[in-house]
Amino acid sequence: xxxxxxxxxxxxxxxxxxxxxxxxxxxxxxxxxxxxxxxxxxxxxxxxxxxxxxxxxxxxxxxxxxxxxxxxxxxxxxxxxxxxxxxxxxxxxxxxxxxxxxxxxxxxxxxxxxxxxxxxxxxxxxxxxxxxxxxxxxxxxxxxxxxxxxxxxxxxxxxxxxxxxxxxxxxxxxxxxxxxxxxxxxxxxxxxxxxxxxxxxxxxxxxxxxxxxxxxxxxxxxxxx
Amino acid sequence: xxxxxxxxxxxxxxxxxxxxxxxxxxxxxxxxxxxxxxxxxxxxxxxxxxxxxxxxxxxxxxxxxxxxxxxxxxxxxxxxxxxxxxxxxxxxxxxxxxxxxxxxxxxxxxxxxxxxxxxxxxxxxxxxxxxxxxxxxxxxxxxxxxxxxxxxxxxxxxxxxxxxxxxxxxxxxxxxxxxxxxxxxxxxxxxxxxxxxxxxxxxxxxxxxxxxxxxxxxxxxxxxx
Numbered sequence: 476x477x478x479x480x481x482x483x484x485x486x487x488x489x490x491x492x493x494x495x496x497x498x499x500x501x502x503x504x505x506x507x508x509x510x511x512x513x514x515x516x517x518x519x520x521x522x523x524x525x526x527x528x529x530x531x532x533x534x535x536x537x538x539x540x541x542x543x544x545x546x547x548x549x550x551x552x553x554x555x556x557x558x559x560x561x562x563x564x565x566x567x568x569x570x571x572x573x574x575x576x577x578x579x580x581x582x583x584x585x586x587x588x589x590x591x592x593x594x595x596x597x598x599x600x601x602x603x604x605x606x607x608x609x610x611x612x613x614x615x616x617x618x619x620x621x622x623x624x625x626x627x628x629x630x631x632x633x634x635x636x637x638x639x640x641x642x643x644x645x646x647x648x649x650x651x652x653x654x655x656x657x658x659x660x661x662x663x664x665x666x667x668x669x670x671x672x673x674x675x676x677x678x679x680x681x682x683x684x685x686x687x688x689x690x691x692x693x694x695x696x697x698x699x700x
Numbered sequence: 701x702x703x704x705x706x707x708x709x710x711x712x713x714x715x716x717x718x719x720x721x722x723x724x725x726x727x728x729x730x731x732x733x734x735x736x737x738x739x740x741x742x743x744x745x746x747x748x749x750x751x752x753x754x755x756x757x758x759x760x761x762x763x764x765x766x767x768x769x770x771x772x773x774x775x776x777x778x779x780x781x782x783x784x785x786x787x788x789x790x791x792x793x794x795x796x797x798x799x800x801x802x803x804x805x806x807x808x809x810x811x812x813x814x815x816x817x818x819x820x821x822x823x824x825x826x827x828x829x830x831x832x833x834x835x836x837x838x839x840x841x842x843x844x845x846x847x848x849x850x851x852x853x854x855x856x857x858x859x860x861x862x863x864x865x866x867x868x869x870x871x872x873x874x875x876x877x878x879x880x881x882x883x884x885x886x887x888x889x890x891x892x893x894x895x896x897x898x899x900x901x902x903x904x905x906x907x908x909x910x911x912x913x914x915x916x917x918x919x920x921x922x923x924x925x
Contacts, residue, residue, distance in 0.1 A: 591874055606876065608833075609886075610893050610910065628912040632893060649816055651831065651879035661834075668835050668857060685835065687853040 476596050476616070477574060478520040479565050481558055482508050482582040483527050494660045494697065495681075498533075503677055505532050505546075507657060508582040510672035512545045515580060518592035522580075524551035525565055562624045570620035579624070580614040581607075585666045585674035586652040587614075595653060600646030602638045605653035606631040613656050619643050663695045701821050701841070702799060703745040704790050706783055707733050707807040708752050719885045719922065720906075723758075728902055730757050730771075732882060733807040735897035737770045740805060743817035747805075749776035750790055787849045795845035804849070805839040806832075810891045810899035811877040812839075820878060825871030827863045830878035831856040838881050844868050888920045 486497065487504035495503060515522040524530065524546070532546060554561035568574045578596060580587070595605050595614050602622050607613035610629035621641040625633050638645045655665050657674070666675050667685050678695075686696035711722065712729035720728060740747040749755065749771070757771060779786035793799045803821060805812070820830050820839055827847050832838035835854035846866040850858050863870045880890050882899070891900050892910050903920075911921035 588874075606894070608876075609889060610912075629893070629910060632910070649813075649875050649877050651833075651876045652874050654876035654879070664834060668854070669831070685854060685857070687835075 476520045476576060476578050478515045478522050478578040478580050479525050479552075479562065480508070480511060480515065480522050480580055480582050481525040481562060482530075484530060484532075485527065488583070488658065490658050491660060491663075494663070494695070499681065502533050503674065503681075504583070506673040506677040507585040509545050510670070510674050511580060511582050511584055511587055512549065513672065514587045514589050514592055516545070517589035518596060519589075520578060520580075520592065520596060522549055524549050525561055526551055526553055527555050527561070528553060559624055559626050562626070566617055566622070566624065567620070569617060576616055576618040578614065578616045581656055583657045584613055584653060584655065585657045585672070586655045586669050588652055591650045591652040594650060595648045598646045598648050599644075601643035602634065603646040603648055604631060604634055605648040605650055607656045608654050611656060614648075614653050660695065667695065701745045701801060701803050703740045703747050703803040703805050704750050704777075704787065705733070705736060705740065705747050705805055705807050706750040706787060707755075709755060709757075710752065713808070713883070715884050716882075716888075719888070719920070724906065727758050728899065728906075729808070731898040731902040732810040734770050735895070735899050736805060736807050736809055736812055737774065738897065739812045739814050739817055741770070742814035743821060744814075745803060745805075745817065745821060747774060749774050750786055751776055751778055752780050752786070753778060784849055784851045787851070791842055791847070791849065792845070794842060801841055801843040803839065803841045806881055808882045809838055809878060809880065810882050810897070811880045811894050813877055816875045816877040819875060820873045823871040823873050824869075826868035827859065828871040828873055829856060829859055830873040830875055832881045833879050836881060839873075839878050885920065892920065 484501060488500040491500050512522045552565060554564060562579055566577055569577060595603060595616060601619040603616040604612055605614040610631045612630040612634050622638060622643055635645055655662065657666060663678060663683060664685060666678055667683060682697045683695050709726060713725040716725050737747045777790060779789060787804055791802055794802060820828060820841060826844040828841040829837055830839040835856045837855040837859050847863060847868055860870055880887065882891060888903060888908060889910060891903055892908060907922045908920050
């Protein structure tokens with residue numbers, strides 16, 4: 476399965492600004508991208524980057540600099556347009572007849588495991604969707620050229636409606652890991668609790684820890700300095 | 701599989717107070733409980749209530765009053781203690797030898813489906829855990845009398861440690877539906893987007909709707925009056 480991974484390195488993850496500065500957000504975004512690309516490949520997928528411009532990863536941000544960077548040598552498509560038209564252009568290859576299915580997996584699914592992605596790739600339906608928390612579409616598989624994405628607003632509901640309007644079947648993939656896109660400070664707890672890749676290592680290295688504090692939902696804590 | 705469903709009708713769901721008054725929170729809590737009990741039974745489980753006192757559901761809160769109330773005739777254990785000791789007392793039946801496994805499923809998993817619960821019941825391990833968002837333990841299956849729960853704090857991590865200390869294997873169940881316990885106003889969006897039972901119907905009847913508003917994560921909206 477070819478798997479499109481949209482990613483932008485231009486001021487990424489702005490909603491993490493309360494806890495990470497711009498350079499940190501960029502490094503953390505690359506750590507998550509590498510985790511996603513690794514998991515896609517381990518699930519048997521063939522990752523391809525969809526980027527708005529040249530990719531310039533921070534030179535020194537690999538957790539273990541003996542690692543090969545999984546971003547090296549990945550196929551990449553450069554498309555300057557916003558996410559929705561860029562993904563739809565990528566999906567148009569389905570109409571050419573040489574590709575029977577394509578997946579789109581967001582680059583901030585830091586909890587994605589090969590097992591969770593294999594469930595997505597193996598799900599049925601003309602369209603298979605892994606919903607994100609709050610009604611987003613974190614990952615999907617498309618098997619029909621009549622389907623188009625629209626990531627604005629409540630995209631999970633919109634994607635179901637777009638599929639229904641085109642007479643296409645939809646399978647939903649029930650995965651906590653794929654539902655967790657890392658956008659806001661509260662999401663970092665999930666990475667610390669359930670992640671075991673570069674993203675979790677990066678956060679720990681940056682001083683983040685789980686703060687139980689007696690609350691029924693836990694927060695992250697980062698000591699000053 | 702016998703499935704313990706802890707529930708309290710004493711001022712439930714206090715963190716929903718910003719959007720629901722005390723009577724509404726009680727009615728909504730019962731709607732969620734009924735959804736969970738229905739889903740457990742449809743998944744092949746045998747639900748049993750664990751309550752701190754007599755259960756007195758609002759007389760008029762069934763969405764369709766021709767429905768039979770699934771709470772009628774359910775086995776129930778009354779235990780006045782807090783959640784952790786009450787659940788541990790219930791789990792002590794595993795040591796008696798007449799029960800080989802027990803599940804504990806929280807009463808506020810309004811998105812639980814028979815399919816998601818069947819994955820939990822069918823998971824392997826001496827202990828199978830469906831983690832909640834923020835490090836909680838929303839549902840688990842216990843097959844060894846040496847395991848004890850501790851719901852305080854980051855219970856998912858604590859439960860893994862308790863199991864490891866007792867030499868028990870743990871299987872984690874990756875389910876967005878089981879990870880969504882409905883505690884806070886933001887959680888209501890998930891019920892509206894993914895629920896199709898009494899809880900979602902109750903919220904719609906109470907005037908809640910999904911408010912897309914152009915945000916990347918959506919909120920709930922409840923018109924005044």
